Amino acid sequence: MTQKFNPSEHAPDPEIGGLLRTHLEGLAPEQFVHRVMAGLPQRFTLDSWEVLARWARPGIAAAAIITAALGAWLAYPRQSDPVGEPLLELSTAADSELILSALIPEP
Amino acid sequence: MAAQKGDREAFGELVRRYGPAARRVARAVLHHPEDADDAAQDGFFSAWRNINRYDPGRQFGPWILRIVVNAAHDLRRRRQIRETDPVSAHLPGGEASPVALVEQGELGERIDRALQTLPERQRLAVVLFDAEGFSHGEISQMLGIPEGTVRSDVFHARRALRARLGLEPRGDS
Numbered sequence: 621m622t623q624k625f626n627p628s629e630h631a632p633d634p635e636i637g638g639l640l641r642t643h644l645e646g647l648a649p650e651q652f653v654h655r656v657m658a659g660l661p662q663r664f665t666l667d668s669w670e671v672l673a674r675w676a677r678p679g680i681a682a683a684a685i686i687t688a689a690l691g692a693w694l695a696y697p698r699q700s701d702p703v704g705e706p707l708l709e710l711s712t713a714a715d716s717e718l719i720l721s722a723l724i725p726e727p
Numbered sequence: 728m729a730a731q732k733g734d735r736e737a738f739g740e741l742v743r744r745y746g747p748a749a750r751r752v753a754r755a756v757l758h759h760p761e762d763a764d765d766a767a768q769d770g771f772f773s774a775w776r777n778i779n780r781y782d783p784g785r786q787f788g789p790w791i792l793r794i795v796v797n798a799a800h801d802l803r804r805r806r807q808i809r810e811t812d813p814v815s816a817h818l819p820g821g822e823a824s825p826v827a828l829v830e831q832g833e834l835g836e837r838i839d840r841a842l843q844t845l846p847e848r849q850r851l852a853v854v855l856f857d858a859e860g861f862s863h864g865e866i867s868q869m870l871g872i873p874e875g876t877v878r879s880d881v882f883h884a885r886r887a888l889r890a891r892l893g894l895e896p897r898g899d900s
Binding site: 647650 | 735751754768
């Protein structure tokens with residue numbers, strides 16, 4: 621079955637619209653507004669100073685912890701790093717050749 | 728937008744302005760006025776919490792109504808509200824409680840029954856188009872369905888409502 625739409629279908633039907641508005645209309649519109657506004661959850665609207673103030677305390681605490689840790693690290697003598705030490709001291713050129721050569725030394 | 732800066736009064740103005748449409752749209756999903764008001768309220772709470780996501784360059788109406796439709800779906804899931812079974816198209820069918828008839832009036836009762844015979848998408852489409860005045864394109868974005876589908880839904884919903892309410896067929900229906 622094909623549907624035939626005509627131009628009047630593009631405009632609201634005032635008769636149906638009026639009936640629906642009247643029928644679906646809730647009672648006491650102002651009461652509804654009060655009801656909504658009374659139950660409206662609190663939203664936090666902070667300006668930038670309030671935001672900064674909220675961050676200040678944890679920020680100061682974090683800075684103090686970092687400063688203390690840095691101070692302790694600098695104050696104590698650092699232990700030698702075994703990884704950074706040479707495995708053996710090379711005193712002569714022959715030693716150095718021995719170590720660096722890929723060939724088996726002749727007897 | 729002042730409400731985006733946390734201005735409650737400004738948000739209150741938005742509730743005052745878009746509250747009636749939000750309640751009607753929620754009612755198109757949930758049928759029951761109390762459930763619809765709960766969903767509309769949930770929608771406004773959600774909008775307030777997420778107001779920074781709203782693009783002030785666009786219209787607020789479609790944004791809030793999309794949230795309200797989602798809130799109505801969530802509420803239905805949470806409360807496991809059963810979709811009212813479609814009733815017979817014969818009007819006035821079934822037994823209407825005298826209290827409801829007194830409170831709503833016979834016409835209200837008939838409109839309610841006629842609406843309940845429609846699938847939810849058609850109900851929303853016809854309410855948003857004919858009662859709230861949104862365009863097919865806006866409704867398409869709100870409901871996340873193609874514009875042609877919206878057009879077709881409005882067409883079928885109107886035709887069904889007119890027939891079930893005993894109204895004269897319009898040019899398009």
